[in-house]
Amino acid sequence: MLVLSILGFLAEEPLHGYELRARIHQLSGHARPVSDGSLYPAITRLTEKGLLSRRAEPGSSAAQRQVLELTEAGRAELLRRLREPTDTEISDSTQFFTVLAFLSKLPELADRNAVLRRRLAFLEAGGRGFFHQEQADPYRQGMLTIAKASSKAERAWLRSVLDN
């Protein structure tokens, strides 16, 4: 997911690591903070794979910035990942929201809608039996109540987008 966020934000404009971290944090850092120890190694790996290029630039203040830019291969990889999300990127809400955050980068409406339809189908399958557990435990009942409300809101939004 970190990789998808990096590719996604860099598809908008070149950024240095610190700024990238700020954007990722704004997008999903409220739930799970991004640590430098995961971000910088991820940048290094993506650069080694040829998906990113980096060039040094004098910092606005402080240390030298490494400005990161998507390569053609990087952009192709981003589009491929958005077009063909894995099963857990469809089923795991956290992962799906990351896909959704960058879905507008996919140029074809049909491709974008195909992804939304996969998510809708997953939700309509009812979390694979998750929703009709009968629970005596009041806290698990609460979990189900909340999950049902979220699912309902999301299905309504997905249908409204798919129906244009």
Add this chain to the structure above:
Amino acid sequence: MLVLSILGFLAEEPLHGYELRARIHQLSGHARPVSDGSLYPAITRLTEKGLLSRRAEPGSSAAQRQVLELTEAGRAELLRRLREPTDTEISDSTQFFTVLAFLSKLPELADRNAVLRRRLAFLEAGGRGFFHQEQADPYRQGMLTIAKASSKAERAWLRSVLDN
């Protein structure tokens, strides 16, 4: 999170690994499947730490079962984790729902309510600015719409439980 689920289900009754996997799957496997490669090593680690004991039992069919049981130390660790969830167990919905699934194991109402109040305070802080991003991107708008609906439903449930 896996560890919390293992301790939580074993607090209800002794189980063997295969049955434990089935229960974890029912609880949260719809989003993220549990793999044997994470479950069995986790069981081994917990046994080495003295939180679990295992004894062999003839299988109902097939291979020998390793029946797992919580030790006193294991039960104490479960209660400690439920009483004092980490910050990310409060902020990350997936992790919080795992805590919630076993919260009824905490004997004191005051302890359980303290956990719920921490979650409510986090949600009322508005996802730390997450909710008032103005987004032109329609998919990110959708994300916000869904997130707001979920948050609202969860806050309503939390308040109803806390108000008795």
Add this chain to the structure above:
DNA sequence: GCTAGCATGTAAACGGTTACATGATTAG
């Protein structure tokens, strides 16, 4: 005879967390 389900594990590769490490600039 074969497939599905029961049942438990190991090994390699990969990625994330935490702590450590450095150093400049700006505002109070």
Add this chain to the structure above:
DNA sequence: CTAATCATGTAACCGTTTACATGCTAGC
């Protein structure tokens, strides 16, 4: 002069994923 913010990284540890590996029993 000191804290906050800007800015980038490394190293050890730990856990997860994926693939591999085995073997029994019941039903078709």
